[in-house]
């Protein structure tokens with residue numbers, strides 16, 4: 208199920224759609240008026256479902272292939288010119304442990320980026336405010352509460368009590384925010400890792416979390432939600448969101464591939480193609496323009512968060528991408544959607560290139576060689592997704608693909624790592 212366009216979410220998205228690749232998706236938006244009451248929110252037409260590295264002495268050299276996300280936290284230049292687009296979402300929280308003051312700005316800007324992602328935040332708000340029957344008099348667990356925004360939504364919608372669990376120092380700020388807004392009697396903020404804290408109650412009725420990473424599963428917070436579900440959720444309790452799906456499509460992207468990847472083949476007359484190799488193995492997080500899409504979109508995997516096991520997030524899925532026009536394919540693009548199927552009406556959002564841009568953007572996997580494809584021909588293959596064995600927060604992606612067309616015959620396996 209590919210959810211409809213997110214374009215009708217009403218709010219200001221000025222900072223949420225910044226990208227190092229300008230002139231990507233553009234939306235017309237309206238200013239969002241401050242929400243005062245549940246009724247006002249319910250009356251809004253914002254329901255997305257309806258439209259829906261120079262080494263210093265002492266440094267240890269880590270070979271390119273052996274780098275994990277941990278290396279990149281301290282070595283941001285290692286992303287070969289593509290770093291500007293990507294992995295800040297949770298990284299900033301870990302940096303905070305190392306240098307509280309210096310990186311406090313990173314944490315708050317990361318939080319602000321997420322909160323200003325109105326597709327994301329407004330969907331959660333609408334799910335909660337438009338379905339108070341899911342929350343009224345219920346015990347709610349907010350997994351990874353951040354500023355506490357989801358806890359506040361739930362409290363306002365009538366939850367009996369909300370436990371807001373946050374492992375970073377942001378927990379102290381969340382506590383302050385809860386007090387500032389008069390919800391100290393309803394929301395209890397607990398600082399610690401879900402996997403280590405003790406809840407004051409044996410069970411909860413609802414688990415709510417915004418756990419999704421780039422490429423859906425990058426940084427692996429899904430496991431934390433599944434841990435909480437198995438430990439505290441009452442039988443037939445709710446996990447929100449309860450479904451997440453990963454999709455694949457193919458794009459033409461000659462200019463960017465030439466500028467950022469083929470560049471390494473000849474740098475002032477020298478062959479630096481060893482860097483090209485590493486660069487291509489790093490998926491790029493960025494927005495893709497609709498007119499770059501050459502094929503259909505293929506559903507790879509749907510995860511049922513209410514039932515799945517942690518191992519289900521590792522999978523191999525077949526795909527068949529059929530060309531909708533004669534063109535060249537430079538990359539495959541992955542994106543996800545999430546849905547809240549227990550709402551009165553199905554709600555959710557898509558991070559696809561045809562929907563309103565989110566801070567997750569899309570994940571672009573560049574191909575070693577350019578494929579020329581004619582309308583009706585297909586690129587077929589499999590994608591294997593699994594956490595990296597050394598650092599489970601990284602994601603290993605294996606792409607096997609082949610094309611047997613009039614102008615192009617190819618068969619290849621490529622390896623990527625999100626880190």
Ligand SMILES: C[S@@+](CC[C@H](N)C(=O)[O-])C[C@H]1O[C@@H](n2cnc3c(N)ncnc32)[C@H](O)[C@@H]1O
Pocket residue numbers: 297300321322350351352353354355356357372373374375377399400401402416417418419428431
């Ligand atoms: C994507 S943010 C979401 C914040 C907030 N819920 C929101 O929607 O704006 C995820 C949060 O989960 C926290 N987190 C990650 N792993 C955690 C864990 N194992 N236990 C508790 N909190 C965790 C991070 O520090 C971060 O603040």
